Amino acid sequence: MLKNWISAFRLRTLPLALSTVLMGNALAVFKGAFNPTIFWLTILTTLLLQILSNLANDYGDGIKGTDNVDRVGPKRAIQSGAISPKQMKTAVIIFALLSLLSGIGLLLVALKMDLMLFIFFLLGIAAIGAAIKYTVGKSAYGYQGLGDLFVFIFFGLVGVLGAYYLQVKTIDYWMALPAIAIGAFSAAVLNLNNMRDIENDGKVGKNTLVVKLGLKHAKKYHYTLFLLAYIAIFTFVMTQTDGRQQGVLLIISALVGLIHTFHIKRVILAKAYAQFDPELKIVALSTLLFSVACFFTFYLL
Structure with a gap:
């Protein structure tokens, strides 16, 4: 049973969530502010939110029948019968509460009773709601082609700038550039997932952005996301860093x-939907690698 739950947590999605936290904290280090306790509490809260999102996604797609025998990707827990819908719903509630408690603890440590605590509390509630409403309910935004927008906002702008603010206690709008890059990479992972599942999603009425665009235009959208990310990255590096930091970050x-160049080439040439699946891991891990490298560059230099 434990093996089934670990599988349902979808651990391969966690590097992308960690990328958001690491980039936000890398930027904090760049500004000369870093509290290890806040760092680890941010990681804990982020991982709980990601697992919550994965479980809610399994539950929502499972009860709607979206996950079926025609699905190309790995089998989900409800789809395979390993976990019942009732058990999954209970797990969603548990992880929503754990995310809430962890988030409250993080805010109390980082912001104490400052006014911003209440603003971040509302953002936390919104993040929990977004994690659940992706596939759950009649108005699930993942079924309306809005998943990419929410991923860009919460994995990019809110996630990175939120982690940055908790350390620095101020906002520098130049920090939005790395946040845009992480958001674009994260949206690219979702796009890969949706290109893989386009045929089945279209049949069951899950109108993702890929279903709306069609595979040809979804591929163009995919490499546009990378173009956006690298414009943001190079603009930040060239305008905000200098000396050894700039040289290392350019390398x-x-x-x-x-x-990513080889990845995009494989995506463009892909003929079978299953060919998109291994690319998810490549983009997620390379995004994590980039965030880790930025963190240690700013920490050491």
Whole structure:
């Protein structure tokens, strides 16, 4: 049973969530502010939210019949019968509460009783709601082609800038550039997932952005996301850093960019839906690699 739950947590999605926290904290280090306790509490809260999202996604798609024998990707827990819808619903409630408690603890440590605590509390509630409403309910936004927008906002702007603010206690609008990059990479992962599932999603009425665009235009949208990310990255590096930091970050960006160049080529040439699946891991891990490299560059230099 434990094996089934670990599978339902979808651990391969966690690197992307960690990328958001690491980039936000990397920028905080860049500004000379870093509290390890806040860092680890942010990681805990982020991982709980990601697992909550995965469980809610399994539950929502499972009870709607979206996850069926025609699905190309890995089998989900409800789809396979490993976990019942009732059990999954209970797990969603438990992880929503754990995310809430962890988030409250994080805010009390980082912001104490400052006015911003209440604003971040509302953002936390919104994040929990977004994690659940992606596939759950009649108005699930993932079924209306809005998943990419929510991923860009919560994995990019809100996630990165939120983690940054909790450390620095101020907002520098230049920090939105790395946040845009992480948001674009995260949206690219979702786009890969939806390109893989386009045929089945279209049949069951899950109108993702890919279903609306069609595969040809979804591929164009995919490499546009990477173009946006690298414009944001190079603008930030060239305007906000100098000396050794700038040189190292340009090298890191070029190396990760090389990985993404080969990735985009494979996506463009892909003929079978199953070919998109291994690319999810490549984009997620390369995004994590980029965030880790930025963190240590700012920490050491």
